[in-house]
Amino acid sequence: MKIGYARVSTGDQNPELQIDALEKAGCEKIYTDKISGAKTDRPNLKDALGYVRKGDCLVVWRLDRLGRSLKHLIEVVEGLEAQGTGFISLQEGFDTTSSGGKLVFQIFGALAEFERNLIRERTKAGLEAARARGRVGGRKAKLDSDQVGTLKAMHESRKHTIKEICSVFGISKPTFYRYLEAE
Known part of the structure; x- marks a missing residue:
């Protein structure tokens, strides 16, 4: 059918x-x-x-x-x-x-896979070149070291809730916990 x-x-x-x-x-x-x-x-x-x-x-x-x-x-x-x-x-x-028809479609598939591999290789080479020039990948840190110190002090003082601390620094709870675990 x-x-x-x-x-x-x-x-x-x-x-x-x-x-x-x-x-x-x-x-x-x-x-x-x-x-x-x-x-x-x-x-x-x-x-x-x-x-x-x-x-x-x-x-x-x-x-x-x-x-x-x-x-x-x-x-x-x-x-x-x-x-x-x-x-x-x-x-x-x-x-x-x-x-x-199967042959033609398999050729299309092989070309698509070749294209994906080229993109992967170019991306990898670009990242390696950036690292060699001293660039680090990922997002820029939301807080600097002074702010992280303040965040930890606020948390240790037990005078503020986690929600309040997150609000002060404009971060989410998972980000808050990542800063606590770091260092």
Whole structure:
């Protein structure tokens, strides 16, 4: 069974073009979202993915209607493949039910993994270069050493509640406890 998924980004847009193409492709059931592709919570996509069964095929008009990014697209298609479900994109001609379509999609996956590894390597090299120049990562400390001393003195005096101390210094309780444990 072919299950269709159509998405438009705003309520002003009309999914009819996509729905017509999905019906022409033989989709028996079509799910539609009117929501930005950048949103992680797309209820009808979740429903469509929950509806497809082994031997079914999820069909979209174009790849960008399904995935927020290449990484997300690959995750969705790998999830479909793991449950024995095919994937077809009408405009790009992807069809993971054919060996050629699987090959093309695996090449996309390899390229995406290569890109992730490059980003990881560049980030690591940048952090190492910054450390070599004496830069330390992380946020700037909220309190200086004098303020930490005052914080500890206020706490030890037992004249102030933790909430009051946090309010004076503009910090949260977890930050308060980190300062107490430090040094």
